[in-house]
Amino acid sequence: MQNSFNSLQELALEVERLEHIKRDFTLPSNAAFVMPDGLSMSLLNTAGYSEFSGQMSDQFIKLFCGWSGMSEKYHGLMVERKQPELIAMNMNTWFMSPPKGSGNRLFRTYDHGGDGNVFRSNHSDRFYTFDNFDLLDGITETLEEIEEEHGALRFVSMGLTDDKMYLKIIFPKLEGEILKEGRSVGDVVQSGVVISNSEVGMGSIVVNPFIYRLICLNGMVMNDSGLRKKHLGQTRAIGEIAYEADTLQAMHEALKMQLRDHVVDCTKPEFFRKNVQKIQDAADDIDKREPEDVIEGLGKKLTLAESEVKKAKRSLFEKGDYSRWGYVNAVTHVANSSEDYGRASELQEMGGKVLDMTKSDWSLLAKAA
DSSP, X not given: OOOBOSSHHHHHHXXXXXXXXXXXXXXXXXXXXXXXXXXXXXXXXXXXXXXXXXXXXXXXXXXXXXXXXXXXXXXXXXXXXTOHHHHXXXXXXXXXXXXXXXXXXXXXXXXXXXXXXXXXXXXXXXXOOOOHHHHHHHHHHHHHHXXXXXXXXXXXXXXXXXXXXXXXXXXXXXXXXXXXXXXXXXXXXXXXXXXXXXXXXXXXXXXXXXXXXXXXXXXXXXXXSSEEEOOBOOOOOSEEOOOOHHHHXXXXXXXXXXHHHHHHHTTOHHHHHHHHHHHHHHHHOBOOSOHHHHHHHHHHHTTOOHHHHHHHHXXXXXXXXXXXXXXXXXXXXXXXXXXXXXXXXXXXXXXHHHHHOOHHHHHTHHHHO
């Protein structure tokens, strides 16, 4: 799947293409049968014939383990020891003997016409399917209105992974400067918004403020506010799901309004000024401890990979800014060099978490190293 796009139109075309190959099924769990290869499975009808077959994605396996109680570590061990038939036996056992009260399962798939079919995820039959196509449809008019009122928008990044879609948009006319010891050093930040959604249970529909730092093109997600809408709705009838247009409109209209309100909030000058002040406070908070100990402690706190800690440390020492804001930028700098779009977005969120850490948590960082 393509990860990044040069225009909203390009992203929309890919989202529309994927929309046409989606198939959703709500069935009892015992309709699922994992093949002896431990990689593929089928959904069987009441006569025992296959309704749909395909490969199980990593996310499908992860969700299965969470639902059934089978350990992900145990599944990984079976893969490592090359025991596909044991994987099939275990999964089929739990599909046939589901957790008490779990009800029917929603199976989300991509139908590529045979070869390459994918089981993307499995969920409770109450999982609310507000998909990427719906999100783009719901947000396009709002973005057009914002552009008319506030001037040109800039899409700094758009991504579509197997698990999530991301839109990162900035409003160039809303900008502020972060001072260093009361002096101007050209550290200008612009207001923006990040919108993300997962069709396969990898997170809520999220709208959060996004801060874009012009001096190094780092992005940071502010975690203290915004919309988080869980994918949870009414129980579904059994069978393949065919959504009626009027039903979809009724399901999604309220959520589209929520999306609009939270995106518009991110264009308000007073909202942006509040976030700029939070950043300025962090820039004034100079840490006198050994920088290497602090960044190592931060790596443990955020569960950064060793290679990511090294990159953050290099960035921190090169810039020589040992304020809380300096450590934020050391973390978000790592995002710029990540080839994994999803991981880069996680690192931008971590930057916001560093900014929001309590004084007590911050003081314990060097000890954690």
